[in-house]
Amino acid sequence: MTIAGSIVRTAEEGxxxxxxxxxxxxxxxxxxxxxxxxxxxxxxxxxxxxxFWFFFAAARQRAMVPGKxxxxxxxxxxxxxxxxxxxxxxxxxxxxxxxxxxxxxxxILLSNWFGSIPFIQFPTFSRASMAYALAGMSWVIYNYVxxxxxxxxxxxxxxxxxxxxxxxxxxxxxxxxxxxxxxxRPVTLALRLFANMFAGHILALLFATGGEYLLIHASxxxxxxxxxAWILAIAIAFLELLVQFLQAYVFTLxxxxxxxxxxxxxx
Amino acid sequence: xxxxxxxxxxxxxxxxxxxxxGLIFAAYINGVARQPEAQSRLQSIAILGxxxxxxxxxxxxxxxxxx
Numbered sequence: 205m206t207i208a209g210s211i212v213r214t215a216e217e218g219x220x221x222x223x224x225x226x227x228x229x230x231x232x233x234x235x236x237x238x239x240x241x242x243x244x245x246x247x248x249x250x251x252x253x254x255x256f257w258f259f260f261a262a263a264r265q266r267a268m269v270p271g272k273x274x275x276x277x278x279x280x281x282x283x284x285x286x287x288x289x290x291x292x293x294x295x296x297x298x299x300x301x302x303x304x305x306x307x308x309x310x311x312i313l314l315s316n317w318f319g320s321i322p323f324i325q326f327p328t329f330s331r332a333s334m335a336y337a338l339a340g341m342s343w344v345i346y347n348y349v350x351x352x353x354x355x356x357x358x359x360x361x362x363x364x365x366x367x368x369x370x371x372x373x374x375x376x377x378x379x380x381x382x383x384x385x386x387x388x389r390p391v392t393l394a395l396r397l398f399a400n401m402f403a404g405h406i407l408a409l410l411f412a413t414g415g416e417y418l419l420i421h422a423s424x425x426x427x428x429x430x431x432x433a434w435i436l437a438i439a440i441a442f443l444e445l446l447v448q449f450l451q452a453y454v455f456t457l458x459x460x461x462x463x464x465x466x467x468x469x470x471x
Numbered sequence: 472x473x474x475x476x477x478x479x480x481x482x483x484x485x486x487x488x489x490x491x492x493g494l495i496f497a498a499y500i501n502g503v504a505r506q507p508e509a510q511s512r513l514q515s516i517a518i519l520g521x522x523x524x525x526x527x528x529x530x531x532x533x534x535x536x537x538x
Binding site for chain 1: 492510511515518519521522525530532533
């Protein structure tokens with residue numbers, strides 16, 4: 205018995221319908237040439253446009269004495285550049301990756317915060333496919349820079365043979381390292397972002413719709429519990445703001461770590 | 472009483488990462504209390520460890536819904 209199955213049964217009995225994975229399958233907003241365009245797709249474009257517009261506007265003036273917008277843009281840019289790029293990748297190699305990391309961080313941050321912004325309230329990355337696309341891009345980038353730096357065989361050796369390991373234990377270690385460093389990494393990277401957004405959104409949905417059900421349809425004794433559920437929903441929304449920021453940070457941090465690992469000298 | 476055993480399984484599975492994340496942040500707080508100037512270095516390490524431990528809980532919740 206799956207959870208989705210038990211949800212369907214409660215719905216048939218006329219009781220409370222708990223939100224489930226089906227709550228994320230939104231109907232298409234409009235259709236272009238037989239392809240339905242859904243809300244997450246539009247949000248993806250909106251996030252890209254807003255992030256581009258913000259940094260473009262902040263960088264346009266380039267005054268010696270920055271204005272408010274330019275100052276905000278520079279502060280945000282340099283926090284990622286120094287905190288994630290320089291400190292993790294190292295001051296020798298980090299510059300080529302700064303544009304990627306800055307864009308990635310603010311794009312994910314805004315997409316995640318869409319989950320809490322009123323009237324939008326849908327985190328883009330609560331659809332797994334969106335997160336898989338980002339993780340796939342990261343996989344291509346860190347492998348590409350690693351292969352360019354060390355050559356194909358040298359890169360394979362770097363990723364699969366830990367330093368100081370010799371002898372027959374290599375038979376065990378090499379497949380494990382290959383599996384964990386080259387195959388599972390993008391999957392966990394994507395799943396972490398996706399599942400955090402998914403779980404956070406489903407939690408908010410559960411408290412909001414559950415509170416509504418208790419307030420309106422339940423017996424009188426249970427109505428105060430509905431109010432409590434709504435208060436908790438507000439508290440969870442604030443917790444979610446933190447989690448959404450943290451996930452954007454973690455995603456970018458792991459990207460930087462993977463790039464730094466691919467560029468590292470023999471260890 | 473009806474329901475899904477998956478949720479109980481997921482609850483049990485979340486205990487491990489919960490303990491792990493607690494240990495990671497306990498060590499982080501300890502480190503910062505002993506050497507406050509190392510905070511910026513410890514922070515990224517702590518968050519990395521947190522993300523890796525949390526991945527288990529995350530895989531758990533994904534599987535609880537899928538299986």
